[in-house]
Amino acid sequence: MKTTLKSRSALFSLMIVAGLGLAISSCKKEASTPTDATVTEADAAELATNAVVPANGGLTLQVNSSVTICKTVTLQCGVEKDSSITQSSASGASPSYSYALNWNYLLNCSGAVPSQLTFNFTGGSKYDGPRMSSDDKSTGGFVLAGLTPSSSAYVLNTTYNRTGSQTSKIGRKYTFNSNLIIKSADITIDKSSLKILSGTATVAISGASSSGKSFNFNGTLTFNGNNKATLVLNSGVSYNIQW
Template sequence: MKRMSNPLLRSKAALLFLCVAAGMSVVMPSCKKDDKDSSEPAVSQAEVATVVNSAITNGGVAAQTTSAATTASMYLSARKGAKTTGADCGYTDENSFQLSSDANAATTFSIDYTYKFVITCVADQYQSFNFTFAGKTALGTSKVSLADTSAATFAITGLEDASANLVFNQAFDNKASLISKDGSSPSFYSTLKYTATNVTVSKSSLQIISGTAAVKITGITTSGKSFSYEGTIVYKGNNKAVFTITGGSSFDLTW
């Protein structure tokens, strides 16, 4: 079976779109400095949702999921037309890609990612595609500067012909800094842990259609105040999800 170039390197335009679209939603501070008093948390639920939104949409989980699904789909399609199977079992590939905006753009961004995947088989039939991602992203506007590093592992199953969907089990760790340039929101550093089981991705659209992820985010403001939140992300399909903070508010995520 012929080795194929990974479509992650051919999906830069899609990732660029995701980054620009995410940038429009990430940089909308939801509360003003005057609204804060000593009884309020160091970082509000809405401000935490900003970081979660960025981790999911800003070249993060959603983009990586689509890219990984595209890779799996390419190999599945190639196998249907192959005379023999099994030649690609154990095959591994790794590479990197970078994207950046024009330096003078109103919203600037940069993405630098590396990835690796390996195909595992049982009796020459696909069992799973296992991905690892590592990356750095940055986003900036006149109001906010956001930078993060991330590491992720995705295991993809549901590869048999009878399955209409791919199934993802995912772990995603993200460390971010959000710096307010105009003082309208607090500046802080955060660590986010995302764990998802049985997220389904349509084989036809290569988009997330359902699934749930647990999220925990902790951090500290530049003034030394700590914070901690937990919540759940529920995927709704059509590039939409809802992030609900345990015992708190819900926030729409779109990409």
């Protein structure tokens, strides 16, 4: 009888140990395979921020480039021009960026008086920041008005699109593909400092994470002057952007 009880006790102990081992193994497998990884609104806000700030070669830098062309390049009414713009951050800078864009632009006039300057560009861009890195294709179309001397500021309407892949450096550190579209309405730019004074834009962000889960965020971007902007996405939370 004693021998039988000992055998049953030993068998029961082995079953518990085996069960624990299976549970631990399952936990490890689940932790190492982030099949539920999905892009959060905070990730989307980080992506949009990086697409706006000049330190990552974003929209504000492209705005500055377009206005600089208007001020420094000799343009003729109705004559289209092409140029290539290649720019990168200083060696060792963090965050770092690089982009190469092919531009074409055309000065439209009312008689002999310039009325607006239209731009289109395509190219590629990369950035590597503390929270995210990205490799993108960029396209855009800008219309710059307020060219007459009597206008106190430039007025810019834009369509800016970035499509590419990103890697998060925080949290679960997963990768995802995205498509970002920013469309602005009447961004005003100071003619002396070339800084954005005000304006609004719609933002649309979509794509899929490395786990195959799709995401879609929409919102508004408001330029507040003094190198600041506010981004509001689906939840209504405000994300402050500064450069």
